[in-house]
Amino acid sequence: MTIAVQQVSFAYGEREALKQVEFSCQPGCLNALLGPNGAGKSTLVALLSRLYALQQGDILLDGLSIRQHPRAALRQLGVVFQQSTLDLDLSVRQNLAYHAALHGLSRREARQRIDAELARQQLGERQHERVRALNGGHRRRVEIARALLHQPRILLLDEASVGLDQASRRALNQHVRALCDEQQLTVIWTTHLLDEILPSDAVVMLNRGRVVAQGLAQELTNSAEQESLSDAFDRLSRSAEEPSL
Numbered sequence: 001m002t003i004a005v006q007q008v009s010f011a012y013g014e015r016e017a018l019k020q021v022e023f024s025c026q027p028g029c030l031n032a033l034l035g036p037n038g039a040g041k042s043t044l045v046a047l048l049s050r051l052y053a054l055q056q057g058d059i060l061l062d063g064l065s066i067r068q069h070p071r072a073a074l075r076q077l078g079v080v081f082q083q084s085t086l087d088l089d090l091s092v093r094q095n096l097a098y099h100a101a102l103h104g105l106s107r108r109e110a111r112q113r114i115d116a117e118l119a120r121q122q123l124g125e126r127q128h129e130r131v132r133a134l135n136g137g138h139r140r141r142v143e144i145a146r147a148l149l150h151q152p153r154i155l156l157l158d159e160a161s162v163g164l165d166q167a168s169r170r171a172l173n174q175h176v177r178a179l180c181d182e183q184q185l186t187v188i189w190t191t192h193l194l195d196e197i198l199p200s201d202a203v204v205m206l207n208r209g210r211v212v213a214q215g216l217a218q219e220l221t222n223s224a225e226q227e228s229l230s231d232a233f234d235r236l237s238r239s240a241e242e243p244s245l
């Protein structure tokens with residue numbers, strides 16, 4: 001499913017968080033939204049997920065405006081927010097069942113989808129354990145399972161790997177990539193960690209609320225004439241701040 005962000009600007013009162021942001025995402029793969037703290041990544045996720053209403057600009061999902069068709073758009077979206085919203089004292093399965101009920105799934109349908117997601121996230125054996133007993137990586141998988149219960153075609157993950165150790169970060173990243181391949185999911189993966197991005201990934205670089213570059217990671221590195229994506233990001237962010245003559 002395609003995502004087109006068109007001239008989106010957003011301010012918290014006087015503070016501008018996004019300024020005429022425009023980019024599109026590649027369908028069926030992981031799209032990295034890269035930027036340092038405060039770049040505007042979470043604000044963009046909040047607008048995409050309709051947590052905040054758009055102030056200026058529009059976002060199109062397969063050509064459909066989320067302004068004009070908010071319900072249809074939401075049906076296509078699964079979201080894992082930066083802050084976990086699992087109930088730690090409920091079991092894995094109970095957390096999922098609660099969410100399925102909120103989405104209005106029948107008990108039978110909920111049972112089938114929960115079974116399928118638990119299997120896909122390799123959580124079947126942990127389903128009756130309290131979420132509190134799970135490590136950070138497994139908790140994130142529960143959140144992904146929950147986000148996919150209503151079978152969306154887009155998955156938004158906001159800094160999903162924050163707080164995980166290196167091995168869990170890598171495993172989570174690989175897991176999400178496998179989901180893209182298996183289900184043709186379009187993923188937006190926001191991060192400030194460059195080692196989570198592969199040379200072949202589509203990347204949008206945000207800095208201080210503006211898109212400073214977009215393209216395949218390898219192309220961005222080459223075009224900025226840098227050795228690494230990290231250097232390219234520094235270079236592109238600096239040149240975006242220099243006043244044009």
Ligand SMILES: Nc1ncnc2c1ncn2[C@@H]1O[C@H](COP(=O)(O)OP(=O)(O)OP(=O)(O)O)[C@@H](O)[C@H]1O
Nearest residue numbers: 012015016017035036037038039040041042043044
């Ligand atoms: N609720 C809010 N009220 C006022 N300003 C906010 C609010 N949320 C974010 N901001 C500001 O908007 C800008 C963008 O923040 P945002 O959280 O979207 O960035 P981010 O790239 O997700 O960074 P982080 O990784 O730190 O969350 C920052 O300057 C931030 O201080």
